[in-house]
Amino acid sequence: MARGVMLMSGGIDSPVALHYLLRQGHEMVAVHMDNRPFTDDSPLAKTVDHLAMLRERYHQPIPMYLLPHGPTQINLMRSTDRHFGCVLCRRFMWRSAEKVASRENASFLATGEALGQVASQTLSNMRTATAAVGLPIVRPLIGFDKNEIEAVAKSIGTYEISTRPGVCCQAVPDRPATRSNLVQILHEEERIDVDQMIDDCIRKAVIL
Amino acid sequence: MYRRLRLCSNHGGYEAIADPPHPFDLRAVKTVLEKAGIPVVDARVLLIVSLGPEVTISRAGRLLFKTRDARAAEEAFERLRNLLGLPEMQARPADSRVGSD
Numbered sequence: 001m002a003r004g005v006m007l008m009s010g011g012i013d014s015p016v017a018l019h020y021l022l023r024q025g026h027e028m029v030a031v032h033m034d035n036r037p038f039t040d041d042s043p044l045a046k047t048v049d050h051l052a053m054l055r056e057r058y059h060q061p062i063p064m065y066l067l068p069h070g071p072t073q074i075n076l077m078r079s080t081d082r083h084f085g086c087v088l089c090r091r092f093m094w095r096s097a098e099k100v101a102s103r104e105n106a107s108f109l110a111t112g113e114a115l116g117q118v119a120s121q122t123l124s125n126m127r128t129a130t131a132a133v134g135l136p137i138v139r140p141l142i143g144f145d146k147n148e149i150e151a152v153a154k155s156i157g158t159y160e161i162s163t164r165p166g167v168c169c170q171a172v173p174d175r176p177a178t179r180s181n182l183v184q185i186l187h188e189e190e191r192i193d194v195d196q197m198i199d200d201c202i203r204k205a206v207i208l
Numbered sequence: 209m210y211r212r213l214r215l216c217s218n219h220g221g222y223e224a225i226a227d228p229p230h231p232f233d234l235r236a237v238k239t240v241l242e243k244a245g246i247p248v249v250d251a252r253v254l255l256i257v258s259l260g261p262e263v264t265i266s267r268a269g270r271l272l273f274k275t276r277d278a279r280a281a282e283e284a285f286e287r288l289r290n291l292l293g294l295p296e297m298q299a300r301p302a303d304s305r306v307g308s309d
Contacts, residue, residue, distance in 0.1 A: 037249055037256045038264075040220055040274045077251040167220035167274050170254065170264045 001025040004108040004138065005101040007093055008032050008050065008064070010043030010166070013112030013141055015050040015158040016149050020140040021110055022058040029104045030062055031097045033069035035169055042166030048208065049161045057156070065100050066206040069093070072197050073171045080188040082173040087180045088188060089171065090129035092197065098133040099202045110138040114149065128180040210297040213273070213281055221261075221274045222281035230269040230295055237265060237292060244291055259284045 004021060008014045008030045021028055032047045044066070055062050072092050080088055097109050113121050130137055141149055153159035210230075213222040234255055238248050241257055249256040255265040261275035261284050271288065273281035288294060 037262060040262075042220055074249065074251045077253055082253060165219035165276060167216065167272065168218050170256075170266075170272065171251070173253075174268070 001027065002108055003027045003029070003104065003106045004110050005029045005031055005097045005104065005106045006110045007097055007112075008047045009112070010046035010050070010162065011112070012153050012159060012162040013114060013149055015054060015112075015162065016152045016156070017110060017112035017140045018050075018054055018062075019057075019152070019156050019158075021138070022054060022060060022062075028060065028062055028110075029100065029106055030064040031093075031100050032064060032066050033093050033096065034066055035069050035073065035171070037070055038073055038169055038171040040167040042164060046161050046164060046166070050158050053157055053161070063104075064208040066208055067096050067100075067201050068204050069096075069201065072201060075192055075197060077171060079191045083175065083177045084180055084185060084188055085171060085173045086176045087125050087129050087185060090125070091132035091185070091189075092194075092201070094130060094133045094137075095194075095198050096201050098135055099198065100205070101135055106135075108136045108138050109133065110140070112141050112149075113139050114141045114144050114146075122178050124179040124181070125177070128182055128185050131182050131185075209295045210271075210285075212298050213278065213285060215276075216272060219276070221272050221276065222278065223273070224271040224285055224297070226269045226295060232265060232267055232269060232292075234265070234267055240291055246291075257288075259287060263288065 004026050006014065006018045006021065006028050018028060030051055032044060034044060051062050051064055073089065076085060076088050094109065101109060115121060150159060153162060210224045210226050213224050216223045238250055238255055241248050247258040253267055257263045257265060261273045261280050263284055264272040273284050275281050285297065
């Protein structure tokens with residue numbers, strides 16, 4: 001089985017996706033992008049609790065990298081077209097996860113994305129976002145609908161954690177792009193120092 | 209006038225929405241708050257203010273108080289209202305200014 005890096009948000013989907021990968025026997029490392037001050041403490045607390053539950057269920061250590069994402073969001077909001085905020089944000093998450101994968105000798109990345117659930121999860125945006133990285137990306141829930149995902153979350157005990165009160169991401173633009181192309185996105189990224197932002201993020205990683 | 213504070217969609221905080229809309233000049237808001245000694249994070253399209261509970265101030269006029277304590281949210285709203293000269297909140301229907309929907 002392979003070693004992979006899972007992006008964990010604290011929401012309903014990512015622990016379910018992780019559950020499927022652990023069930024198949026993959027050795028997983030978790031990455032949580034800490035979006036404060038654009039959220040509250042709840043996504044981090046939920047992620048910690050999700051991992052505690054899944055570690056116990058699958059008897060795996062599942063190290064968790066906590067990476068600061070708030071400073072990246074501030075840079076994006078100050079310097080790039082808000083319309084593409086979600087895609088740009090996702091590209092930084094992928095890049096950060098890939099850096100962790102390199103450090104952890106992991107060979108794939110994974111998320112709980114399912115098609116069409118939120119603005120960043122259109123095919124067009126997924127393609128643009130994932131063009132930021134080279135590792136293969138596994139999406140165990142890609143064809144699931146919300147009801148199916150919630151049913152699994154309830155059956156494995158993560159649903160109640162995911163649905164605790166919390167503040168939604170305040171960095172989401174009023175009208176996020178549902179379509180994007182790489183030329184547009186690369187043009188936006190010329191306005192920021194991508195490598196420096198990723199280096200800063202990784203340098204401040206905390207492993208839990 | 210601001211509508212009564214109400215829980216946001218994920219029930220993680222209270223939001224205040226002006227009706228009619230009350231857009232902010234965020235640069236001016238930032239100046240006022242910093243002069244009052246209040247730390248402000250400037251993300252250009254919104255400000256994040258440490259005011260007891262953290263408060264997000266959007267350009268469109270929405271205020272989000274990151275607390276599930278209704279009284280703390282209301283106190284923070286009053287402080288902001290005094291500092292920024294915001295419109296009043298709707299009168300209390302009964303004994304509270306805080307809604308639940």
